Amino acid sequence: xxxxxxxxxxxxxxxxxxxxxxxxxxxxxxxxxxxxxxxxxxxxxxxxxxxxxxxxxxxxxxxxxxxxxxxxxxxxxxxxxxxxxxxxxxxxxxxxxxxxxxxxxxxxxxxxxxxxxxxxxxxxxxxxxxxxxxxxxxxxxxxxxxxxxxxxxxxxxxxxxxxxxxxxxxxxxxxxxxxxxxxxxxxxxxxxxxxxxxxxxxxxxxxxxxxxxxxxxxxxxxxxxxxxxxxxxxxxxxxxxxxxxxxxxxxxxxxxxxxxxxxxxxxxxxxxxxxxxxxxxxxxxxxxxxxxxxxxxxxxxxxxxxxxxxxxxxxxxxxxxxxxxxxxxxxxxxxxxxxxxxxxxxxxxxxxxxxxxxxxxxxxxxxxxxxxxxxxxxxxxxxxxxxxxxxxxxxxxxxxxxxxxxxxxxxxxxxxxxxxxxxxxxxxxxxxxxxxxxxxxxxxxxxxxxxxxxxxxxxxxxxxxxxxxxxxxxxxxxxxxxxxxxxxxxxxxxxxxxxxxxxxxxxxxx
Numbered sequence: 060x061x062x063x064x065x066x067x068x069x070x071x072x073x074x075x076x077x078x079x080x081x082x083x084x085x086x087x088x089x090x091x092x093x094x095x096x097x098x099x100x101x102x103x104x105x106x107x108x109x110x111x112x113x114x115x116x117x118x119x120x121x122x123x124x125x126x127x128x129x130x131x132x133x134x135x136x137x138x139x140x141x142x143x144x145x146x147x148x149x150x151x152x153x154x155x156x157x158x159x160x161x162x163x164x165x166x167x168x169x170x171x172x173x174x175x176x177x178x179x180x181x182x183x184x185x186x187x188x189x190x191x192x193x194x195x196x197x198x199x200x201x202x203x204x205x206x207x208x209x210x211x212x213x214x215x216x217x218x219x220x221x222x223x224x225x226x227x228x229x230x231x232x233x234x235x236x237x238x239x240x241x242x243x244x245x246x247x248x249x250x251x252x253x254x255x256x257x258x259x260x261x262x263x264x265x266x267x268x269x270x271x272x273x274x275x276x277x278x279x280x281x282x283x284x285x286x287x288x289x290x291x292x293x294x295x296x297x298x299x300x301x302x303x304x305x306x307x308x309x310x311x312x313x314x315x316x317x318x319x320x321x322x323x324x325x326x327x328x329x330x331x332x333x334x335x336x337x338x339x340x341x342x343x344x345x346x347x348x349x350x351x352x353x354x355x356x357x358x359x360x361x362x363x364x365x366x367x368x369x370x371x372x373x374x375x376x377x378x379x380x381x382x383x384x385x386x387x388x389x390x391x392x393x394x395x396x397x398x399x400x401x402x403x404x405x406x407x408x409x410x411x412x413x414x415x416x417x418x419x420x421x422x423x424x425x426x427x428x429x430x431x432x433x434x435x436x437x438x439x440x441x442x443x444x445x446x447x448x449x450x451x452x453x454x455x456x457x458x459x460x461x462x463x464x465x466x467x468x469x470x471x472x473x474x475x476x477x478x479x480x481x482x483x484x485x486x487x488x489x490x491x492x493x494x495x496x497x498x499x500x501x502x503x504x505x506x507x508x509x510x511x512x513x514x515x516x517x518x519x520x521x522x523x524x525x526x527x528x529x530x531x532x533x534x535x536x537x538x539x540x541x542x543x544x545x546x547x548x549x550x551x552x553x554x555x556x557x558x559x560x561x562x563x564x565x566x567x568x569x
Contacts, residue, residue: 095223097380099230099238105309105384107236109300112312114181114240116296117169119289121158122188133200145263148197152262155193162186173300177236184240188247195251198258208332210257218250281418284409287425294433295448302440311445313381314388318369318395322362322403337414348471351411352481355404359485360534362403364523367489370396371496371519375512391449398452400489401460404482408467417470424463431455484534488526495522 133147166182169175202211226242234241295315300308337347369376370393377389412421432455439451468478496519503511527535 092219092223095227099227100313100381100385102230103235103238105306105313107239107309108312109305109307109309110175110177110181110236111239112296112308113169113173113175113300113305114178114185115243116293116300117165117172117178117182118162118185118188119293120286121162122192133197133204141261142263144197144201145261148260148262151196152193155189155196159186159189162189173305175305181236181240185243187244191244191247191251194260195254198254198260199251201258202254206332206336207257211254214250214253214257217253218246218248221249222246281413281421284418284421284425287422287429288409291425291429291432294429295436295452298433298436298440299445299448302437303444307445310385310388311391311448313385314392314445314449315395317388318366318392318399319402322399322406337411344472347411347415348473351407351471351473352477354407355478356481356485356534358407359400359404359482360527360531363400363485363489364492364519366396366399366403367493368496368516368519368523370394371493371500372512372515375508375515378508379512387445391445394446394449394453398449398456401456405460405463408463412467412470415470420466420470424466427462428459431459484527484531488523488531491526492519492522495519 133144163183163186166179166186169182170178199211199214202208202214222242222245225245226238229238229241232238296308296312299311303311336350373389373392373396377385377392408424409421412418432451435451435455436448439447439449441447443450464478465475468475496515499518500511500515503514506514
């Protein structure tokens with residue numbers, strides 16, 4: 060049984076609904092989480108964050124294999140039978156159980172690599188996340204496939220808020236790094252439990268590899284690209300921890316974390332929506348191009364001023380919010396914020412390429428990144444410490460961005476000029492904002508760090524808004540029109556008990 064196409068919401072409506080629900084619920088959860096994190100950072104030491112960073116890097120390598128790309132295959136494939144879904148669940152659960160056991164055995168290697176014996180217990184505790192995710196990942200993928208973002212975002216908000224409070228209580232009680240470890244486990248448990256509440260796991264007694272064979276090729280290529288990406292994106296932590304030690308890694312990890320906040324909390328929202336929405340129009344080149352360009356423009360319009368603004372007020376923000384002991388992160392934070400502008404719009408390349416059915420392009424792009432970045436990080440760490448690593452990001456990332464984006468545009472049959480037209484105004488507006496804020500900052504004299512932070516933040520917001528009203532009003536009108544659209548009701552629930560799980564069909568785009 061399928062839904063009546065005449066009553067189905069359009070692709071734009073479903074995307075807008077997803078953005079609204081994900082943004083609203085995550086904003087609520089993140090406001091609470093950010094406030095709590097400020098207190099946690101003050102309670103813990105750089106060494107605590109350094110230890111957790113080492114453990115996350117080590118466990119994260121295996122964590123990318125927890126669904127061997129099959130979660131993405133569930134989202135991308137046009138049709139999925141109940142038997143296939145059950146077999147995929149068994150395969151994902153079995154893979155995660157094996158990875159949990161493997162991590163328990165490999166934990167001493169992490170301690171040897173980083174010369175930190177305390178990592179053995181931490182890594183083994185984090186192995187529990189594999190068992191938790193093994194049950195919840197397919198339910199999360201089904202929610203994403205159905206574009207049921209209300210339910211998906213509610214699960215993530217519940218996990219984030221619960222974990223934040225648990226971490227704060229444990230940090231206040233003096234548990235040090237273990238407050239971060241247990242907080243991570245609470246996050247995984249609550250989030251996946253709510254996923255399963257919305258889409259109940261169904262495991263049939265039988266299992267057949269023939270039901271999952273079609274998914275494995277796509278899944279393996281997705282998994283390969285994720286492993287390469289993870290190695291490239293975490294090689295800085297591996298190198299800083301090995302070359303500079305846990306204290307410097309703690310400083311670097313926090314600088315990178317804050318420079319990535321809009322990426323992790325905002326851009327990931329759009330990427331979650333992008334993959335299923337791109338997949339639904341994967342055979343319609345013109346529509347796919349149009350949706351891709353709109354998303355690039357929207358991401359640039361929203362994130363560029365965030366990153367550049369944070370770079371402008373980093374001195375005052377770090378001193379006011381985190382305290383004097385964290386001031387060494389200021390200059391690396393500024394450089395990494397600039398790098399994040401490139402990272403923000405580059406993240407959209409992979410979902411659209413996967414949706415187009417070209418995972419090998421993503422694999423080769425990520426392989427190039429995985430070869431170039433680690434070498435640059437090593438040279439940067441040896442020559443200039445954490446500042447040298449930040450400089451390596453600033454020098455190499457734009458070059459890689461140009462290559463990867465050009466190859467993505469080739470897949471989409473898009474010209475570079477058409478792509479650049481979508482980011483011109485966000486770049487110009489951010490530069491204008493920076494010039495005005497830097498000028499105002501010169502006249503603030505001996506104003507306190509709190510006052511300087513407030514004044515510069517307000518001036519930056521007003522400057523960027525003024526630029527767009529004067530020179531980019533068409534884009535603002537488009538954003539306003541999109542956000543004021545009627546959002547559809549609850550997305551159609553596609554039960555696992557049906558014979559076929561079909562992707563909801565969008566009506567003609569309005």
